[in-house]
Amino acid sequence: MGDLVYIGSCSGTVFALERNDGRAQWTFDVKDDGRPASFHGDPLIADGMLVIGTDRGIQENPTSHVWALDLATGALRWKCVVGNGIVSDIVRAGNRAIAVTRADSLLCLDLASGRRVWTFAGKFPSTDVYLFRSPAVAGNRVFFGGTDETVRAFDLESGRLLWQRSLGTPISSGILAVGDELVLAVGSGALYRLDQATGAVREQFPVGGAFLGPPIAVGDSLILLGCDRSIACVDRVRSRVRWLQPVEGNSSSRPYVWRGMMLVGTEGGELHGFRGSDGVAQWSHAFTGVIRGIGHDERDLYVGTQAGMLYAYRRFTGAASRPR
Amino acid sequence: MTSRALFVALVIYGYLAAGADSIVKADARDPAIRWQFDTHG
Numbered sequence: 042m043g044d045l046v047y048i049g050s051c052s053g054t055v056f057a058l059e060r061n062d063g064r065a066q067w068t069f070d071v072k073d074d075g076r077p078a079s080f081h082g083d084p085l086i087a088d089g090m091l092v093i094g095t096d097r098g099i100q101e102n103p104t105s106h107v108w109a110l111d112l113a114t115g116a117l118r119w120k121c122v123v124g125n126g127i128v129s130d131i132v133r134a135g136n137r138a139i140a141v142t143r144a145d146s147l148l149c150l151d152l153a154s155g156r157r158v159w160t161f162a163g164k165f166p167s168t169d170v171y172l173f174r175s176p177a178v179a180g181n182r183v184f185f186g187g188t189d190e191t192v193r194a195f196d197l198e199s200g201r202l203l204w205q206r207s208l209g210t211p212i213s214s215g216i217l218a219v220g221d222e223l224v225l226a227v228g229s230g231a232l233y234r235l236d237q238a239t240g241a242v243r244e245q246f247p248v249g250g251a252f253l254g255p256p257i258a259v260g261d262s263l264i265l266l267g268c269d270r271s272i273a274c275v276d277r278v279r280s281r282v283r284w285l286q287p288v289e290g291n292s293s294s295r296p297y298v299w300r301g302m303m304l305v306g307t308e309g310g311e312l313h314g315f316r317g318s319d320g321v322a323q324w325s326h327a328f329t330g331v332i333r334g335i336g337h338d339e340r341d342l343y344v345g346t347q348a349g350m351l352y353a354y355r356r357f358t359g360a361a362s363r364p365r
Numbered sequence: 366m367t368s369r370a371l372f373v374a375l376v377i378y379g380y381l382a383a384g385a386d387s388i389v390k391a392d393a394r395d396p397a398i399r400w401q402f403d404t405h406g
Contacts, residue, residue, distance in 0.1 A: 063400035
């Protein structure tokens with residue numbers, strides 16, 4: 042963002058680094074506030090703030106926070122106590138910030154102050170198989186897929202439940218709002234398309250396995266990351282798989298799209314780039330450590346590993362074509 | 366470039382005890398690495 046790269050580490054520190062040389066401009070350590078906590082989800086960057094949740098799981102005394110830090114200085118703007126850890130991304134909806142806790146609570150916060158506007162307390166999860174449960178926002182509706190296998194829609198302003206749809210199978214991915222539809226993957230290996238207004242199932246079709254993280258829309262294609270084994274491109278309109286590529290030991294936390302390439306990192310430290318149009322592998326690069334998060338700008342990739350190293354990586358290749 | 370694109374969540378599972386000090390250096394063995402940053406210092 043601008044000239045800085047922001048990193049949230051599992052050690053509970055946010056770093057703002059100079060993009061050119063990696064020098065730290067500021068750091069913010071949440072451990073100063075008490076017990077250790079980790080950053081596991083993507084932040085919301087809005088109104089000069091970096092808004093992000095910490096994760097302490099759902100163990101005893103799991104108090105976590107949503108933090109809002111000044112982008113330029115790292116100064117604390119506000120923090121909001123939440124009952125359980127947050128793995129989800131923070132999503133903006135007008136002057137609100139939406140997040141989901143590990144205990145399946147949906148939070149609507151005032152973006153300027155961190156005040157809690159409304160909360161939907163979901164059913165406490167009995168299993169943590171699929172951790173990533175990020176919400177989606179479209180217009181005045183907020184959408185959320187819970188561990189109770191149910192997708193719900195809420196009114197943004199009031200938090201009133203508009204509809205709910207039980208799918209009868211665990212939801213494995215985040216929810217993507219695209220057009221007038223919702224798209225999400227389930228553990229049985231199918232992709233669902235739901236009507237945003239009613240929750241009616243428009244289509245469900247097999248995609249060859251369970252897919253995690255948030256689906257990424259590229260034109261009328263969806264990029265999906267499959268557990269630890271594959272990456273896939275799906276034609277959303279025709280409800281068919283365009284291509285699926287096996288990836289040995291996939292360790293990325295979500296799929297990434299960069300300059301027409303679909304990126305996947307592995308436990309062995311390999312970063313693979315697949316051509317969007319047909320899924321053919323174009324290049325790979327060996328890093329040291331298990332690859333988790335990847336950031337990017339037009340020129341460079343910023344590859345984070347489980348061991349806590351961030352690499353600023355420049356690859357001199359032409360842009361590849363988009364998925365057809 | 367989206368604002369979200371430049372954020373890198375380093376670690377998804379497991380807590381790593383860490384200091385806030387950093388190490389910044391280039392990797393002389395790999396010219397494609399412009400710099401690297403160790404969040405553990």
